[in-house]
Amino acid sequence: MSTPIRYVYEFAEGSRDMATLLGGKGAGLAEMTRLGLPVPPGFTVTTEACRTYLATGQEPPELGVQVAHALANLERAMGRDLGRADDPLLVSVRSGARFSMPGMMETILDIGLNDDSVAGLAKASGQERFAWDSYRRLLQMFGHTVMDVDAGLFEQVMGAHKAALSATDDHALDAEELGRVVEEFKAVIRRETGEDFPQDPLEQLYRAVRAVFGSWNSERARVYRRREHIPDDLGTAVNIQAMVFGNLGPDSGTGVAFTRDPATGERGMYGDYLPDAQGEDVVSGVRNAVPLAELEHLDPRAYGQLGDHLRTLEAHYRDLCDVEFTVERGRLWILQTRVGKRTAEAAFRIAHELGTAGTITPDEALARVDGTELTRLMFPRFATRASDVPLAHGVPASPGAAVGVVVFDSDAAVHRAAAGQQTVLVRRETTPEDLPGMIAAEAVLTSRGGKTSHAAVVARGMGKVCVCGADALVIDSAARQFTTPAGAVVREGDTVSVDGTAGTVYPGTVPLTASEVSGTLETGMATGPLTQAVLSLLDHADFVRRLEVRANADTPEDAARARRLGAQGIGLCRTEHMFLGDRRALVEAMILARDDTAREAALAALLPLQREDFTGILAAMDGLPVTIRLLDPPLHEFLPDRTDLAVRIASAARPDPHDRELLTAVERMHEQNPMLGLRGVRLGLAVPGLVAMQVRAVAEAVARRLRDGGRPRAEIMIPLVGTVEELRLARAEAERVLAEVATETGTTPDCPIGTMIELPRAALTAGRIAEVADFFSFGTNDLTQTTWGLSRDDAEASFFPLYLEKGVFAASPFETLDQEGVGRLVELAVKAGRAVNSRLETGVCGEHGGDPESIHFFHRAGLDYVSCSPFRIPAARLEAGRAALTGAAGGDSR
């Protein structure tokens, strides 16, 4: 005969390692029981029992006997029997899953009360009102949760009784009145369900357990799990525990305590206490709690014991603990503990201080913080007041806080910025046309597009605040105003405050608090315990990480800032950003050139400008690699919009001949799908002299830096390669020019030449491509677009919300790398590339290079570096360090 499965564990039998079986709460209760803390006794029904119930509709046959056995032990320990008429044992029945799902599932208290035992409770407690109030609570919770009666019906009864007494507080109802409430509650249950409230305490218990089981599959629980990525098949455990009461008078109470301040991380007991109350009263917020320190005056003994227990728990859990406790007539009971949630600031301080104290190792300390938290600490914050009502909500696309006057086009932003005004650029969506305005403005607000729309990507790249997709706003650029759903009209010149961290926009000026962390990261000088913690943990991350961190930066200023923030080079320097602004006319001339001479003249005019750009960037990154990507976007992006131009010509009495010429060029170059058109290396091969001009600018900049005693380390990156032949041709051209410049200048500019891997075909044929590439840089933005056949600009605005809602994606593949599809291509390419070329350097320069989860993947895939926008560098360093702690070191396979 096989041993029957155990579905029930008494608290004294479990431990914190059994959270999968006992749930988080059950495991915590068991652990505290083992530590000798004063936990009301009880037992846990396992998640396995729940799963069986959910799968079959019935609890396992063994469960009844096992519960009866545990209940008997509980009754023996408490010296009382469940629901006994003269002095009843009451129990709580609470859910408790593996992962915390606060408020998502059911709890039923005071199981064991009935028409008889309510009198026994009154007698034993000496408090008649308390007993009837408890019975009333049981009927209300059980009636709603187990018997499915509309909760509003009970509220109505309570309301009517209070109204009759002209009272607003439940305390106005005395025992007699509550007795009448109880009778009416029972009548409601009978009327609504056709059955009586069960008087049998055991029936109450079993039905409550089943209700908790069933609540796992409630709609709200499912939605919550989907959002939090919790699997649907875990099930919940159920904890049955002897009730203790904090509402038996002034020597009773209930509270929440933390071992450190969860807001700041400061050491010392911290929390709230509510005298003469039950736990649910704390949650409902009917009465105001007092600071925990007050308990020292109210009950010094309980306070002292609590302090001892908190120290025990923190030492045992080696982390911030969050404890629920009750004082019943001077006796302290601990009802729950868990590792406490904390703010980003507290996370850093606690991890650092526990590490310094030797409670945890430096690796553990590093594992306790993350890059998202660090990024959050780097932004200035609005000091909002409760009275501040947002104008709009949108997607928090680029974090931070900014204040400025509203402008509706790029020109206005540039002009006002030139006049010293701070501006917020408001557009339906942005295009490369808007770039000057985006550079000039403090923040960007759009009504269309998601986190990877043009506005979002560019703003993040520049570290500008951005809220996008605020789709309730009606933006009328022509009228230079936008309207909010509430009917407010904001006109050009009005001031707004944009919170890119929260995705909200406020009217007027909300005061700002600067980030001390941000300053410290650039200077390396700590200014207090928080910044000390940040620097120390980053130090350790740098020590353990294998992945290098480089920056995506296109200007000397960005490069210098990135370097201060810890960048070990530039992984992506986009040359197209150097073709905008005043230089646009030259690009236009190149495009409109009717013959070789005109085109060469335009290119010749661009050459010195590009050389200056590169010289500055190489100087800022002296001694570190700078990967320069040759021109990537289709040329028509540098020309005006086709429809705008056609309408302008159609509307004009006498159309500008230049407009006509432009329209002809735009028509000729129009592409159905420009992302898949004439761009990248294709452009380089199709436009004579373009690659040569750019490579010459790089080589001459390198030569100049060498002459000036610098250590320039330029790398030339060919974008959008699909087949090795393209790279071979472009490389030959580049090498020809490098050799020319070497001869002309008498220097030997050593420029590795590599390629973006941003097309599925490049990844699939990486073994061939690696024959002529010195490095691979995974352009995971475009690789995601082509692997999925998704234009992010189009898709995020149209069906992404639907897909996220339906669970097609857990997260946008543009935010977090799709490891199954795109990631597989990355792995294939790294492996094939290295097999052919053991010195091949590999990195990633897409948006994913700054995404924590993706960084862990890149570490496992064995890449050499990630590259991200300057602002994300500290977070990337931190995550690269964390990845080295946990990930299989893909680098070992080299």
Add this chain to the structure above:
Amino acid sequence: MSTPIRYVYEFAEGSRDMATLLGGKGAGLAEMTRLGLPVPPGFTVTTEACRTYLATGQEPPELGVQVAHALANLERAMGRDLGRADDPLLVSVRSGARFSMPGMMETILDIGLNDDSVAGLAKASGQERFAWDSYRRLLQMFGHTVMDVDAGLFEQVMGAHKAALSATDDHALDAEELGRVVEEFKAVIRRETGEDFPQDPLEQLYRAVRAVFGSWNSERARVYRRREHIPDDLGTAVNIQAMVFGNLGPDSGTGVAFTRDPATGERGMYGDYLPDAQGEDVVSGVRNAVPLAELEHLDPRAYGQLGDHLRTLEAHYRDLCDVEFTVERGRLWILQTRVGKRTAEAAFRIAHELGTAGTITPDEALARVDGTELTRLMFPRFATRASDVPLAHGVPASPGAAVGVVVFDSDAAVHRAAAGQQTVLVRRETTPEDLPGMIAAEAVLTSRGGKTSHAAVVARGMGKVCVCGADALVIDSAARQFTTPAGAVVREGDTVSVDGTAGTVYPGTVPLTASEVSGTLETGMATGPLTQAVLSLLDHADFVRRLEVRANADTPEDAARARRLGAQGIGLCRTEHMFLGDRRALVEAMILARDDTAREAALAALLPLQREDFTGILAAMDGLPVTIRLLDPPLHEFLPDRTDLAVRIASAARPDPHDRELLTAVERMHEQNPMLGLRGVRLGLAVPGLVAMQVRAVAEAVARRLRDGGRPRAEIMIPLVGTVEELRLARAEAERVLAEVATETGTTPDCPIGTMIELPRAALTAGRIAEVADFFSFGTNDLTQTTWGLSRDDAEASFFPLYLEKGVFAASPFETLDQEGVGRLVELAVKAGRAVNSRLETGVCGEHGGDPESIHFFHRAGLDYVSCSPFRIPAARLEAGRAALTGAAGGDSR
């Protein structure tokens, strides 16, 4: 000591199996020598010697001794010594590579003549003029080819002498005159090169051999090889052979003979003969040859011998042979043989007749023809005369011949067709808007786009004639005319003749010849030897092939035609084609619907129309599978063009409110890259009721066919799936509707549900997708686009010509499957899909399904079927059969 490498083979030592080493010509000469045919003796210097020469700039050291030895044997056999003064042996030095490169490399005749031996030749031949003419020819060829003298200089001298005699024919120059020419030629050589023409016959020989080696790398040879995909590193062999002379008088001559007519395949000797001439005179076309049959009268003995030799050769080579021969004073010499080139018609007849005669096996007969030839036979042809001058040349995008009046828009085509007129639709490029016109027209002519432009793809799908990318035409749709480069203006209503096989357009009506093959393929009834051959070879292909062949067809008419042509079902039925024409208004209503009710009404109106479509198609394919793809293109494709609409509104005094409403919708739905936008399954999930309507139409059509006693086999295909979750959701919706219809109708419509694999991610995660798919259909058009990141409409018009020219592609990846990239995804997906779902059916429905080379790949990859446009089905059947002969049978791996 190792055996020295052999660089020289006498003809009697070689065989036809040694073509790699001896070249095609050398191997043929050796083989004929072995067969005892009268071949002038000689020897071959190997390709290996050439490769050494090209690599090092010097011939191998052993070569001299080996040539000397072979030459000594040759002299012994001929009883004369090279260049001996009294009776010289003369030799020819000819190139001969592994693959035929006609006219690309050098030939030098009459080696061995010099100032002394010219007299000996005169004496020995008894013809002084012949001797001096031969010497003149040697100086001319050697001077130009070996010594690099401008050929024009020799022409000038000849011209001057003829002018002096007022003659136009070389024959006017007698021996004395030619002696003067010889002196002047020698002077030209001395003046141009600073050296004398070498009098030493051996020096002549060695320098000639080296010149032939060098000619392998001439510009024209390189260009030819690139075009013909011949590797650059093969090198050429050199054949040194005793000269025989066809120009020694009326009992001499030269000719070309075929064992069968290479134009029709008819049995019997066939060729041309030129009395008293050398081979080069035949090529130069100075004099007209007579039919070979004349030789029977001129020299019955030689004619009889030639007939014997031709029979020997055809029996030996088991194929049509093409022979060059010379009669020297009544003695027949065979100078070259090779397997002869032939027309498509001849290929089929010869293969079939050799097979029937038992000369070759049925498999060999099948291997001797191909699908491209078969397709060529299926089109009507223009009977053009030499005087017909084309108006324009373009890309031969969809073969065949059509005559019609020119129209410049879809409406005009529809109206004129309704009035019974045949039309040619002329557009800059076509869009889905033009579809009604394309259906109405006989042919489509565009000035933009390549073989996979919209016009080309749609026209091929419909079997319409199409010439596209005729970029020299200036099409002015507004003025309703186009202009040719020659300045001709063609106006709406003018008649033109379009040859889609050649890519040419003629003015007026060129008479047509119908294709007997095309008729026979539909009826199955042979009408003559050609059609008999075609049917017989197709029969054998059907017998041996493993791949099924299905059709891409969207109408009952196309389905019926496809079935007659041998389709085993429909692999792709595109439902979007059913949303055009009159139904457009309903689609527009669906798109513009402001609420669920309006959208449901629009869908409800579409339902019966779709049901009729499906019922008809299922009837036409009764008993065979019909794979119906749910709506794929983005909805805005059904709306007018954004720029057109914006200009119309801007230009109108009082804009149409409907236009404004449309523009708002178009603006809202505008996508930067529609190919990567809201389409396929995304659309199905985003537009409520769309999938349900289409599935219901399928299910109801199936139910109706079942009720009518049919055997409907509908399959539902979900397009553009990137992740299994999409398919899971769409499948659930489809299954729900199928169950509903089953209940309503009391039938059990059994519809497998599968997906297109047309995104890299779908291929990479095929193992997951196969869990919920009954079949995979590889949409290799879109898969190529996303794998390469290429929009074919954009790319073919912009940089494809450049890429083909630079050799980045050998062929457009849209024409012939890119096996290395896209093919790898197909292989990965088939393998992963079958591992999970052993009953998974796999096919391909992209354009590649009808491409011969790609069909061979799909056979090797183990797919179950290919699907192509109806017209390509016979070719696909043939190629599937040929693939089964040669390809590794991928199906074995199942």
